[in-house]
Amino acid sequence: MTSSPVVALTIVGGVLIGTIAFALFGVRRIAMDPQQFIVGGRSFGTLFLWVLLAGEIYTSFTFLGASGWAYGFGAPAYYILAYGCCAYVIGYFLLPPIWRVGKDRSLLTAADFFADRFGSRALGVFVGITQFAVLVPYVALQLSGLQLLLRIAGYGHFDATVAVGAAFLLIALFVFSAGLRGTAWASVVKDILVLGAVVFAGIVIPVQFFGSPAHAIDRVLRLDPGHLTLAAGTGTHGTVWYVSTVLLTAVGFFMAPHGFSAIYSARSEATLRRNAMLLPFYQIVMLLVFFAGLTALLIVPGLKGTAVDQSFLLVVQRYYPAWVLGIVAAAGCLAALIPASAQLLGAASIFSKNVLGELGIATSDRARTLATRVLVVIVALFALGFWLDEQRTLVELILIYYNGVTQFLPGVVAAFMFPRASAWSVAAGIVTGFALVLLFTHGSTPLLGVNPGLVALAGNVAVMLAASFLFPRRLRPSN
């Protein structure tokens, strides 16, 4: 083994250990009861929440997946820039009411929200279970990103299986060492590193090779004039796909299992509004990620399939010293670990509270904490299985996740605007949506270019509305 992988992996290891230590230092003085552990004591101000929410957006999907898509497909990757912005517009209106209900009724999780609003504990249990399931492709995405980073930082000395095993251990270690507040502190470190790595990959590399990102774009256009515009109409990844995907991912954005807990961790409604307003600025980083992907297309052409996710990492590996690769890979690892651990914690605490707690299996706080940890390992194992079963690009994985997670939206909207909706009609809608998502994920049915998740969402809404009119709910929630 040459010295390069040793240098790169040492840096990765050092940064990870340093971040965990930093996160533990941040949580040391706070008692870890569920209120603290799950919603950070409902005390997060604008800046802290901004970092926390952004921490979930900048994942290995952004870091590797977006550049991979810019590399492999070009223009369809633009959806990533647009959907965040649209999501914040929706969030500006949707988050404050969700937060208000959460505070008034002291809710901790999304399942609490459903159980409370529709007056049905069974619905809470159902939502807890389905949210758990939806997380599997998401964790698979982060696992896949991690193993990629570890493989490249090892300069090809490990195979994918070793790397994915190491990635799995890293996630478990990370989740067990700190709760949500620890995650937010670690996000600070992560964001600084990721920002540095993205500026390096999106500006320094194109400037060094081609003079400027604009020149790199010129070269890409000469190579393939159609790469940077969307295909017209209903083709694969065409304009219809773009519009439907932006819509779907924008409405699904805040429906993540951990999303509700993050919303509840805000100090006030104004904090949430300000965040919705400020978060689009974070999105601009994506532009640099696109530059990185396009530059990689010129320097290391010819990657196909899932290999596109490695695009700019390969440039760094081939043309820059090992310590640079080490820092970039460390930033990428944090970008995978922190969101994965936040989501895992979110889903596992929902499951232990809303499913096991309701069924009377784990009632004490200590038993719940233990159950949370066991559950994290279970989701991670499922994600590992999913990854081994189907290798997809990172963007494909996140789209599968969004297809699923969006199915909770009709219920949330109905809770505020549609008093006829009962627990059963909401559950029937979610089941329909999930069934359609599974169908479309396995058989690739062409739907005139429309994103399958949106079709599933339409089915979900239709079933929910039909069920609500056939069997309307008699009581309004006590409020």
Added chain:
Amino acid sequence: MLLAAVPFAALTIAVPLVNRIEPRILGLPFVLAWIVGWVFLTPAFLWGVGRIERRW
């Protein structure tokens, strides 16, 4: 509410209409520059919505 719908529409249904390379803005293909521009404008629109809501 209508004010907030502007950036939303600009980033979704308007994009197929501006789906072209020329004119390049700061070296970016026009469609990409359009999206980036709206990313910057969205906070301004949401800020405007906040102002109007508070005045009512």
